[in-house]
Amino acid sequence: MKPRLFSNLRVYNHIGGLYDAALGFWSRKVRRAAAGALDLREGDRLLIVGVGSGMELEHLPTRTRGVGVDLSDGMLRRARRRRRKLRMEGLDLRVMDAQRLDFPDGSFEAVYLPLILTVAESGARVLGEAARVAAPEGRIVVADRFWSEEKARPAAVRAAGWLLGHFAMRFDLRFSEIRTGAPSLELRRHEKVGPGFFFDLVTLRKPGSGKPG
Numbered sequence: 001m002k003p004r005l006f007s008n009l010r011v012y013n014h015i016g017g018l019y020d021a022a023l024g025f026w027s028r029k030v031r032r033a034a035a036g037a038l039d040l041r042e043g044d045r046l047l048i049v050g051v052g053s054g055m056e057l058e059h060l061p062t063r064t065r066g067v068g069v070d071l072s073d074g075m076l077r078r079a080r081r082r083r084r085k086l087r088m089e090g091l092d093l094r095v096m097d098a099q100r101l102d103f104p105d106g107s108f109e110a111v112y113l114p115l116i117l118t119v120a121e122s123g124a125r126v127l128g129e130a131a132r133v134a135a136p137e138g139r140i141v142v143a144d145r146f147w148s149e150e151k152a153r154p155a156a157v158r159a160a161g162w163l164l165g166h167f168a169m170r171f172d173l174r175f176s177e178i179r180t181g182a183p184s185l186e187l188r189r190h191e192k193v194g195p196g197f198f199f200d201l202v203t204l205r206k207p208g209s210g211k212p213g
């Protein structure tokens, strides 16, 4: 795994309030669309990977059961406050590395990856873990921002993306690169969602055979 100059964890531990203010309104539409794409049914267990301050909780049903994980204690503190306010007692929130999920294979009918694949050190590895812990025929929903597959990526863009990745997110990654971490997942839909078609919403499905991603 490539070494990091700084851990962006340090950043997230301290910017929870600022993060919510900056991204809250801007990301409402994609969060709402992602919640719909998860297609949660009675009895489903949901895993939210990189749950952060929990802004996605507001768009999920109150009866949601499952686990939200994040590396940052500071972000999880905010998520716990939100969970209490929303009375989502069925959702457990834990500190965990998305690159090494501490769950057995096939544990969740739905896995949600909101703005984590371009933030973690290896998005491919995070997607691989998501595929592993998803149940056969499970839904995996990604809300993020990827570099277009068609658009050129000059060296300066790559360098700026790499640098920003240490503080915030990689804006220069293509989804096809991240998908190498879980090639057996079936791509169901990839669409751009507003405002200004800024976000990518990707819906994947784990094959029914139970093959790990």
Ligand SMILES: C[S@@+](CC[C@H](N)C(=O)[O-])C[C@H]1O[C@@H](n2cnc3c(N)ncnc32)[C@H](O)[C@@H]1O
Residues within 6 Å of the ligand: 009, 012, 049, 050, 051, 052, 053, 054, 055, 056, 069, 070, 071, 072, 075, 096, 097, 098, 099, 114, 115, 116, 119, 120, 121
């Ligand atoms: C851009 S924020 C997204 C938070 C939230 N999902 C949202 O949509 O607002 C990225 C989150 O990923 C977390 N994170 C980064 N690397 C991680 C890792 N390896 N494992 C778990 N969480 C990680 C950060 O702590 C941060 O809370």
